Amino acid sequence: MGKEADPVALYYRLQDHYGPQQWWPAETPFEVMVGAILTQNAAWERVEVAIASLKQHRLMSAAAICSIGQDELAEVIRSCGYFNLKAKRLQAFCGWYNGREQALSALETVPLREALLAVHGVGPETADDMLLYAFQRPVFVIDTYTRRLFERLGWYPQKSPYQQLQQFVEGAFSSWKEAERIVIFNELHGLIVAHAKAFCKKQPRCMGCPLQCGYEPEKK
Ligand code: SF4
Structure with missing residues (x-):
C-alpha cells in the first residue's frame, strides 16, 4: 500500500482481504453500550464472559443494573478486569x-x-462506540x-489528537450518503x-x- 493517506483505499483493501465484519457482537443497543464500557482496557473475550454473567443474573437492563449494590455488580462483571471501577461507571x-x-x-x-461525554467514565472512544454501534450515527x-x-x-x-484522526477518516468519506457512512465506519473499525x-x-x-506498507520496525 502506498504512503498516500487514503482511508477509502484502506477500507477497500481490508474489505477485499477480510470480508464483512458485521460488528458489534450484541443482541441489543443497550448491550452494545454495556460492552463499550466493559471493554475499556480489556480484551473482548473477557468482556463476553462478563456480559454472559450479567445476563445470567438478569441484569441486562439499565433499571436492573441500577437496582443492585455496586459491590455486587462488581462481582458479576469480575472477569472483565478493573471490575470495581467499571461497576461504578456502569451504574x-x-x-x-x-x-x-x-x-x-x-x-x-x-x-x-x-x-455521552458528560457521563462519568465515558471518553471519546466509548462515546463513539455507542454512537456508531448503538445509535447508528455516522462517526468513526x-x-x-x-x-x-x-x-x-x-x-x-500514534499520539495524534483523537479529533484530528477522526476528522481525517470522516472527511475522506464526507461525500458519501449518511447511511453509507454508517455502514462503512462500522465495517472499517471492525476491519x-x-x-x-x-x-x-x-x-x-x-x-x-x-x-x-513498507514499515521498517528497526528504524522506529
Ligand atoms: S506494519 Fe506490517 S503488518 Fe502492519 S500494515 Fe504494514 S506491512 Fe502490514
Missing part, C-alpha cells in the same frame, strides 16, 4: 440512561455525543489499533481490529500482510 451510565432512551435517540449527533471510532496502523502507514503519529489481530500486531507480522 453511572445506567442511572443517566434509564428512562431517557427515546429522548436520547431523538437528539442530533453532536449534542448526543456531548451528553479511533482506538489503539487505528493509531498503531496509521503510524505504520506513515499517516499520523482494522481484524487486521491488528491478524498481522499488524504489537510486533508486526508483515509477511503475507495485505497492505505491505
